[in-house]
Amino acid sequence: MDITKDLPQNITNLIEQHKYTGETDFDYLVGEGGYIPQSEDLLTDLIVAIAQGKNILLKGPTGSGKTKLAETLSSLFNQPLFSVNCSVDLDVESFVGFKTIDYQDGKQIIDYVPGPLVQAMKNGHFLYIDEINMAKPETLPVINGVLDYRRQITNPLTNEVIKAKEGFNVIAAINEGYIGTTRLNEALKNRFIVIDVSYLQGEQLKNLIKNNTNLNDEKLINQYVQLSHDLIAATQQGKVSEDAASIRALLDACDLSEMIPPKRAIRRAIVNKLEDDREQDVVQNLADMLFE
Numbered sequence: 001m002d003i004t005k006d007l008p009q010n011i012t013n014l015i016e017q018h019k020y021t022g023e024t025d026f027d028y029l030v031g032e033g034g035y036i037p038q039s040e041d042l043l044t045d046l047i048v049a050i051a052q053g054k055n056i057l058l059k060g061p062t063g064s065g066k067t068k069l070a071e072t073l074s075s076l077f078n079q080p081l082f083s084v085n086c087s088v089d090l091d092v093e094s095f096v097g098f099k100t101i102d103y104q105d106g107k108q109i110i111d112y113v114p115g116p117l118v119q120a121m122k123n124g125h126f127l128y129i130d131e132i133n134m135a136k137p138e139t140l141p142v143i144n145g146v147l148d149y150r151r152q153i154t155n156p157l158t159n160e161v162i163k164a165k166e167g168f169n170v171i172a173a174i175n176e177g178y179i180g181t182t183r184l185n186e187a188l189k190n191r192f193i194v195i196d197v198s199y200l201q202g203e204q205l206k207n208l209i210k211n212n213t214n215l216n217d218e219k220l221i222n223q224y225v226q227l228s229h230d231l232i233a234a235t236q237q238g239k240v241s242e243d244a245a246s247i248r249a250l251l252d253a254c255d256l257s258e259m260i261p262p263k264r265a266i267r268r269a270i271v272n273k274l275e276d277d278r279e280q281d282v283v284q285n286l287a288d289m290l291f292e
């Protein structure tokens with residue numbers, strides 16, 4: 001599916017003008033695409049912001065397609081996407097790289113292996129910073145430098161001053177769901193264009209299920225669309241934690257339902273992931289009401 005086909009000409013022109021056409025060793029990091037946008041505006045605004053080199057913050061609950069969206073932008077602009085996940089990659093090294101000891105002609109030398117941030121800046125590619133609200137305070141000076149309009153950092157490992165090459169862009173994501181999560185500090189948020197990403201619903205969700213899962217049964221697909229709607233309502237009311245409404249889990253349940261009864265599929269893909277027994281009951285009851 002070509003998501004750009006209904007965009008106005010001046011917007012598709014922007015993509016052409018800013019598409020990466022040079023040589024790169026990082027072709028394998030160009031995303032596959034596949035994100036279905038909630039609206040044409042969302043896509044237009046993202047393309048404009050990227051073309052203008054703005055920092056982008058994707059804000060939305062878990063499993064709403066933020067990573068998929070970043071990969072799709074990478075694909076549209078043919079830009080390798082380097083990634084850092086702040087909830088996993090905790091130290092400054094995860095951004096800038098590390099030093100190792102190597103041997104050359106029998107002599108010990110210190111080698112430097114550049115990290116994703118350095119690679120993206122030097123080559124003029126994209127950097128995806130996932131769960132940026134989880135970044136440790138010691139990494140903030142580095143992140144701030146990257147987001148600064150000067151696009152320049154001093155590599156703390158090598159003292160090299162790195163200036164981003166044309167084409168470099170930052171796309172960050174934050175799981176700011178319906179139930180409050182760790183907020184992003186205001187000074188940091190200030191540096192971004194913020195794009196709300198929400199769960200696809202209705203017809204759009206139906207299309208996503210049809211295109212991305214094994215499920216073909218029209219009736220079951222409609223029931224799953226309804227289940228998703230009910231699960232989102234339950235998270236908004238605080239009855240179940242946000243993970244229950246993740247589209248990722250819903251798609252898994254749809255896949256399994258091709259072969260096994262939906263209630264069992266839902267138990268495996270959604271219910272059993274919830275830690276709280278009461279939450280499990282809420283979801284199971286919703287499923288029992290919808291499916292035979």
Ligand SMILES: Nc1ncnc2c1ncn2[C@@H]1O[C@H](COP(=O)(O)OP(=O)(O)O)[C@@H](O)[C@H]1O
Nearest residue numbers: 034035036062063064065066067068200247248
């Ligand atoms: N709007 C969407 N378009 C395409 N795929 C989606 C969409 N929303 C969710 N998904 C699918 O749901 C799963 C989770 O998406 P992901 O990007 O990992 O979510 P997030 O990063 O927000 O947690 C992926 O398999 C993705 O393909």
Ligand SMILES: [Mg+2]
Nearest residue numbers: 066067068130
């Ligand atoms: Mg993600």
